[in-house]
Amino acid sequence: MHDAPTWDPQQYLRHAGHRTRPFHDLLTRINELPPQQGPARIADLGCGPGNVTALLAERWPDAHITGYDNSLEMLKEAELYAGPTKGGGHLDFSVADAADWAPDEPHDLIVSNAALQWVPGHADSFARWIESLKPGGTFAFQVPGNFTSPSHALLGELCDAPPWRDRLKTHGRRFVHILGPADYLERLADLGCETDVWETTYVQLLHGDDPVLDWVKGTALRPVLTALEDDPAARDAFLTEFRDLLRKAYPTGRHGTVFPFRRIFAVARKPETADS
Ligand SMILES: C[S@@+](CC[C@H](N)C(=O)[O-])C[C@H]1O[C@@H](n2cnc3c(N)ncnc32)[C@H](O)[C@@H]1O
Numbered sequence: 001m002h003d004a005p006t007w008d009p010q011q012y013l014r015h016a017g018h019r020t021r022p023f024h025d026l027l028t029r030i031n032e033l034p035p036q037q038g039p040a041r042i043a044d045l046g047c048g049p050g051n052v053t054a055l056l057a058e059r060w061p062d063a064h065i066t067g068y069d070n071s072l073e074m075l076k077e078a079e080l081y082a083g084p085t086k087g088g089g090h091l092d093f094s095v096a097d098a099a100d101w102a103p104d105e106p107h108d109l110i111v112s113n114a115a116l117q118w119v120p121g122h123a124d125s126f127a128r129w130i131e132s133l134k135p136g137g138t139f140a141f142q143v144p145g146n147f148t149s150p151s152h153a154l155l156g157e158l159c160d161a162p163p164w165r166d167r168l169k170t171h172g173r174r175f176v177h178i179l180g181p182a183d184y185l186e187r188l189a190d191l192g193c194e195t196d197v198w199e200t201t202y203v204q205l206l207h208g209d210d211p212v213l214d215w216v217k218g219t220a221l222r223p224v225l226t227a228l229e230d231d232p233a234a235r236d237a238f239l240t241e242f243r244d245l246l247r248k249a250y251p252t253g254r255h256g257t258v259f260p261f262r263r264i265f266a267v268a269r270k271p272e273t274a275d276s
Pocket of ligand 1: 050096114118
């Protein structure tokens with residue numbers, strides 16, 4: 001497995017509006033949770049700075065919700081949201097690697113937003129996660145599906161080219177294991193779930209200087225920035241080269257910089273009974 005990159009919650013949150021919209025869209029497709037006596041149990045895998053986990057608490061205010069992440073930087077930020085929720089529920093955060101995370105009790109909902117692209121082989125965990133859902137429970141996730149777009153393809157090409165190749169190796173191509181929407185649908189349907197899978201390209205309008213570079217500094221560039229952490233001159237040289245490539249690929253238009261972003265969504269509901 002790759003080394004985990006260092007995350008910068010503040011850089012990530014600079015585009016929080018655009019980054020949160022797909023989570024709202026995912027939430028609208030999640031039906032009610034199974035009826036029960038006690039509080040619903042919800043997990044958010046790869047919760048990041050916790051702002052989307054807090055949206056889960058708004059939708060299910062009496063639930064016990066735990067956000068899991070393997071970045072201590074992100075969890076420190078997320079802790080600001082921890083505590084009792086307004087409907088008598090509870091929100092907490094915990095360190096965990098989604099690659100081997102397994103719930104220790106039956107869950108009503110397992111959610112992951114913009115995180116599983118960092119977890120190679122994540123689809124092999126679907127069976128384990130769905131097994132741990134209560135009957136009628138839901139597993140829902142969203143992953144970026146834009147890894148052939150210039151922002152990511154150019155990053156891969158630059159990392160593969162001299163003089164960067166020896167130092168950056170595969171850091172520009174971390175997401176090749178993301179499946180297509182039809183593959184996700186088949187995997188989840190094979191597990192007996194009612195599935196709802198779709199894709200959307202958000203045509204995002206960004207503002208400011210070099211906004212696409214600023215965007216990827218919060219996400220896809222993290223492995224490169226981590227690898228060059230101890231060599232600021234090399235980091236700056238890399239950023240200048242990459243910035244120039246991005247300027248050509250995403251020129252500033254009359255209204256700002258248009259940055260199309262494809263995302264893949266899946267909602268899988270476990271049947272109420274074995275044969276329902
Ligand atoms: C792009 S952020 C998404 C954060 C949040 N879910 C959101 O929608 O804003 C990706 C998050 O996944 C986390 N992550 C990456 N690999 C992980 C792993 N193997 N286990 C747990 N978290 C992981 C990162 O630390 C980061 O916080």
